[in-house]
Amino acid sequence: MSRADAGADTGSASGEKTKRESFTGTSVKRVEDHRILTGQAEYIHDITPEGCLHMALLRTTHPHAHIESVDTSKAEDHPDCALVLTGEDLVEHYNPMPCGLEGFEEWSLATDKVRFVGEPVAAVVATDRYVAEDIVDLIRVEYDVLEPVVDSIEACDDEIVIHESVGTNVPDGECLEFGDPEGAFEDAAHVVEREYSWGRISGVPLETAGVVATYDPDHDEFDVDCNIQLHTLVDDTIYETLGYPPEKVRVNVPADIGGSFGTKIAIHRYCSLASMASQHLDGTPVKFVEDRVENLQGGDMHCTDRKYRVKLALDDDGTVRGLDTWFVDDFGAFPRYPVNQALKPLSVVSGAYDIRDVRYDYDLVLTNKTSQTAYRGFGVPPHLYALEMAMDEAARELDIDPTALRHKNLVQPDQMPYTIASHNVYDSGDYPEALDHIQDIVDEKEVCEGGLLDPAVVEAKREEGKYRGVSYTLLIEPGVSGSDWTDRQRSDRDALKVRDRDEVAELPEHLRAEVRDDGTIQAWLAADSSGQGHQTIVAQLLADELEILPSDIDTGYLDSVTAPTVYGSAASRMAVMLSGAAKGLGEKLKGNLRQLGAQEWGIDMDDVVYRDGGVERADGSDRLTLADLADIDGGISDPKTRVSYDYQHPVTELPEFDEALRNKFPVYPTAAFAANAPIVEVDTQTGQVEILKFYSLRDCGTQLNPDIVEGQAQGGLAQGIGAALLEEFGYDESGQPQAVTFFDYLLPSVKNIPPLELHHTETPSPFTATGAKGTGEGGMIDGPAAIASSINAALEPLGIVADEIPATPDRLRRKVREAQE
Template identity: 70%
Template sequence: MSEAGVSKDVGVEDDAESEGQSFVGSGLERVEDHRILTGEAEYIHDIAPEGAVHMALARSVHPHAELVDVDTSAAEDHPDCLLTLTADDLKDDYEPMPCGLEGFEEWSLADDRVRFVGEPVVAVVASDRYAAEDLVDLVEIEYEQLDPVTDVQEATEGDTLVHEHAGTNVPDSETLEFGAVDDAFENADNVVETDCEWGRISGVPLETAGVVAQYDTDHDSFHIDSNIQLHTLVDDTVYEPLDYPPEKVNLEVPPDVGGSFGTKIAIHRYCTLSAIASQQLDGTPVKFVEDRVENLQGGDMHCSDREYTVRLAFDDDGTIQGLDTYFADDFGAFPHYPVNQVLKPLSAVTNAYDIDAVRYGYDLVLTNKTAQTAYRGFGVDPHLYALETAVDEAARELGIDPTDFRRVNLIQPDQMPYRLPTHNIYDSGDYPAALDRIEELVDEAEVCEGGLLDPDVVEAKREEGKYRGVSYSVHIEPGVSGSDWTDRQRTETDALEEREREDVDELPEHFRIQLEGDGTVRAFLATDTSGQGHQTLVSQLLADSLGVLPSDIEVDYLPSVEAPTEYGSAASRMAVMLSGATEGAAEKLRENCRQLAAEEVFGCGVEDVAYRDGAVERVDGSERVPLAELADLDAGRNQRLTRVSYDYDHPATKIDDFDEALTSKYPVYPTAAFAANAPIVEVDVTTGEVEILKFYTLRDCGTMLNPTIVEGQAHGGIAQGVGAALMEEFQYDGEGQPKAITLFDYLLPSTKNMPDIEMEHTETPSPFTETGAKGTGEGGMLDAPASVASAITAALEDFDVVADQIPMTPHRVRRRVRDAQADD
């Protein structure tokens, strides 16, 4: 593999290397930014077909109630009303939405019973959104209130059922064991048990969910523009409720989406309702865009809400012998993406530690809250937080420095690739060196005169009631999930035992390129984007591989009907999958150009033709043909050679060591990016306020294809992680009413509480991927909460206070300090 990631074939020379330069690895400014900053970007809110009408939703004000009567007559009598829809209107011609577990049925509008505040009950359509909102107020809904259940323990042990037919509020639970767990705990010198909680948070993207749907009466089909994430993968959540085949439902996503982080995967309810409304209105386009209250309250976009018990078995020298982790996850009213979310942590179950014996158990619990969906990290972030909290407790039990305890247990570089007991594999990395380096950075800059951790400064601050602390830790970011895993999770255990490697059916990444008549290159992505810079990445890769300038490359998107089913931009996978597909397509185009020139221009064998500097030439240098001429030559043959497509296979499918995981229900994530963090915090014990004075981080995502994009991803992820650690939470009161339905209640980090970030990078290329890149889309959010919580625990060591709840808000910190002082 070359430095630029180009496979060297006979007769192929990389233009970028020939000049000693490469666009890959440089901080090329994002090509997407120009249209965004100049106002030329088109978001879903900007799509407004002529004659479009608007939908609004009447939502439940109760967390749990029977629908006694739904009266839409007053709204229907109003001259502005074009249509009303209830669940009864859907049942004759449409289907329920898919659910993540068998036996659960969820209609796009509440049917007979509401199960969370904000659940849509009636859809109303009018000529504009203002009129539709007014008509919603005319809808009369009579409820018979039922007792809600909002506490996990109450849901597990009590009599109130969210779904009576299920007979339980725990529809899925499992305990998995790897290695001799009982022996490890019986024979270890020490065992600690830690309880901690991870609060319900989410991504809260700048752009809320939106959709514009139009039914085509002539072709009996739908065209739906939406900012849904993974539109070719989750399109079944739209066409199945419509009861139409996929080829009849064209789902498109604008090139620009104002953030998602997973939270827009589950907005199919809006797509379905808008499409149904358009069909009922004989093809009139119907538009719906969430307002912020709808998004926060009932937008199907909350994420993990967990209570953990973690046990560690370890010897007196600090060596961890066993890990036993259990959690109850509050999934809200419906299980949308349950098994994926509770099992993904198996891909990094021991974090950066070498632990052979692992027990992993969970209860998936239903309550009268908004349903969960995916969010950046998808369950790994709370697991890392819980594990690191237990590690701090173990170090405290032994009376040794937590950093030394961590260092003793780190996976060593000579163990790479490292096979976890859960059968996933870490591809590459030097974790001890990363920990040493982050500690060195802080020591040099802060543990010195005038530094943040100058002992004299620390002591003076303590006299003011402000306690400073730092924690050094290493965190793994598993990347590049596969699609086959979802099928395996839903397969019965007996059937899995008979599964062979050839039964694995992964979705490749599809990519197309073609030469234009002016010599430029046009590329087509099959996957939607949410601001990750995919167009820039493709431009860099193709520029190096084809020997042209990034400005000579235009990157577009395939419509969903034309694009094959793709996994899409999630699970830290696109840097690997898209770069692999781009490199493969570029190599194929180079070979085709050599063949075309050999046959149509030079009249020689292909071996006598080289591709060099954005053109083809005879090996002896006597003749040369530019790309534009090749495009003209091929135009009469329908671009048989100058238009190519390529499917890049998931890298794990080519590695025998993944066989056991790929034939079982365990997640496969073949890249392991990592971060070593050292946030320095200051805790005011009189107010409970926590300030992150500076956040030191060393990060490694293998080959950095674009350092600017990598840094942006990391800074954004750390910002989300800081919010999760200190302020963000969707709380509910005991009656099931949400307490965070505006941004005055759901607090987000801003420039006022974001610390300075000192970031350094190392590169340990992945041996499993085409370019050496690893996924890095979930970093920061995965590791920052655990790191900040650990630093808070370090700062409050004198009080024997543990940061055992996320977020560690001021009142929670103050309560724990006050309780500790009372005990003394």
């Protein structure tokens, strides 16, 4: 059905266009939700081919040890055992897994040494998972136990080296200077220097990692059904491990994968092992799904674990002249792909502040812990947290109101687009107005009689030992990452200084579609989804381009062989990239359809117009619907009703980003932002923090679907609350993980998610096709810093700063005791 058939105002018979209703920008219901809510969605857990066998893994309980021997004889004698694989088998037939840095060799099963608790040592394939787990217990491994490296600062001393062949626990690091930071600190009236700690967390998706792999011996190729994220970008981690070309390893990802948030980018170990097992079993399908303990303990899905030192150079009036950050990033046992999360904070290096002289220094450190991978925000949340803590402490030292200090240093609207010191560009926004607006809302609703911040109530609560406070922060969410910069750490950095702009190679976003016989549209995405609503967004965007209804558009997903390599659904990219791809695809398809109409009528193409899901003669004398055009096009070897389009990354046409692109600095052309005001209450008797209400003003440019934007914000803030107050993968001094169940790894729930009052403004981006900005990582990026800053505001009378994340009750209670001594 065309939009005209549905009653929309679509134009006159003379061909003069009038204003059309747009689906983009409206809260079209997510097409994904019906199958999910009715139980029709198919996950990897649901896929079990006929004759499928099941794999289980033997994981080490030692954080650091040489493997002396592996005895699999009793396991192989078990009547239900189909296969046992060890590291020795892999070395004989396959390759080590690709690593984030050169010089490392990591096998899917440990070979000579184990380096973290939970590292797989052997794989067993049996008739079902329960039997496979029992058989795993029959394998005997002899270890020579070594002293573990647990503390990231001590690891820098290299007294015990985890990888002898590399020779150091600090395989990567870089000190970058922009402007004149040395001069800024020399001339500063005040220098504030502090240290902060961000604990190891992760996304913990509802569905754990899973794979079903089948080897085809007739064609010597693999089919790998799995829930990996970025399957066309990181499929090399599978096919290179197997030792096959990409066209021989077909990676399929279902439409629904039960969440990822970046954590499933690095599940290639399981995909490779299941594929190897199937090959050894002559093509029998092999399935593996993590259990929750495996996921938390050794699932290759932990994320940022940092210790910061931050210095600010300030004038007497609070103007920030210089910023100097140094951090140690604990990557665990291997510098697993992607390592560039140590660099992404450069995209927002000075936050929302106008600071021109900056030093950015980091050390990537290895310890005997589970390896890091990506998680929502990808290294930005701890950076903004540390910066905002330093701003709070600078305000105290200079005796300036923290909000006034922030306001004084904000980038001004007349500076937009604003090139930050590290050469990324903020596209648009009025930061001072946003900060004022959220403060006005809280003042009106809460700093009043009966409000949460009623001065009388605050004083009475303080008498009970409960301290209330709020802080007003504005934080940036960088969006729509480029791809070329992501291998900076594997590049010759000296050569980058003379690199030419023409050498930059960005990955596009791919979209294809065809007109079906009934006139509806089938579209395909090259990028996989992690629940963001891509099928809905594509339907909205294409419906507007083709002037039909979203319900007439179905969207599927391409496998890694059929699809070209794209960056995919990460780094808050897809809303912007799909906007451009849908616009380009729609224009290309409409041009083809006009050409078909011109050929059918024997007239010039200029005399054919596209309108309302069909083509018409310009004089209005005849019309062909999409179904008519599909019929005309049927049987043609190069059909005009089937098109594909590659949308190039927007920075490729923007000279503002040339300096960043040439130097492989992080490129993120959209800057969504949030002005936050969480009201907290800290019980000084217990250290417990309660968020009474969370106010937030959010701006992601043009909202393509406000309901989806709202859902992303609420979910992101829930994860931000977890990061700020609850979640942490702790390790004891012996290298044993302390959070391997949900009794220890605490997630936010309805019990501790406060009322969220979210407001939205729209400052369209001048850099994108629809004015949209990336918004998939907000909340997790801006929530923790905002909450910690409000804790600082509440505990300011005691001189306490939340210098450790998560701000757990024991940590805050200890600080209160120290302050009261």
